[in-house]
Amino acid sequence: MFVHTVFFWLNHPDNQADQDALRAGLETLKSIDAIHAAYIGKPAGTRRAVIDYSYDFSITFIFTDQAAQDIYQEHPTHLKFVADCAHLWSRVQVYDAVE
């Protein structure tokens, strides 16, 4: 499997409209068929020195292989999400891992 993890930091995390807009955009991604399993998250309440909980949203999307993830990257729904929402975030950090 191929695990695509992204952390998003908002430009204005105290702005509820921005929070709602990013969540709504992320939710649209779940409709993309190439995704095997999709998790959209916020930082949990866990607090240890090794835990980074500074981000505003995370996605963990599981794909059967990299080819499926490549389809996702170029999917119109994904491209529309980036076009619509990129102004909301100050930083994204991506980790792609394969089993």
Add this chain to the structure above:
Amino acid sequence: MFVHTVFFWLNHPDNQADQDALRAGLETLKSIDAIHAAYIGKPAGTRRAVIDYSYDFSITFIFTDQAAQDIYQEHPTHLKFVADCAHLWSRVQVYDAVE
């Protein structure tokens, strides 16, 4: 769901015995019943400016809720993994996210 993601950087990434030892230790974690789905990964071949591929291993463990993850944290198999393998890594970075 609760998504527990950990990235590991080895002290000696060029040492195959250390690579094998950490992988073997990570594989033992999959036997812990509290885990709903477990993915053990290495960096994929994807290369973009926003992708961090500097780590040596990742785990993405899905739990039904934080209580299940708390059971995992205290499980003897997890504690033995940390005791046996902590000397292998120079850094761990954890992200806990809840839907």
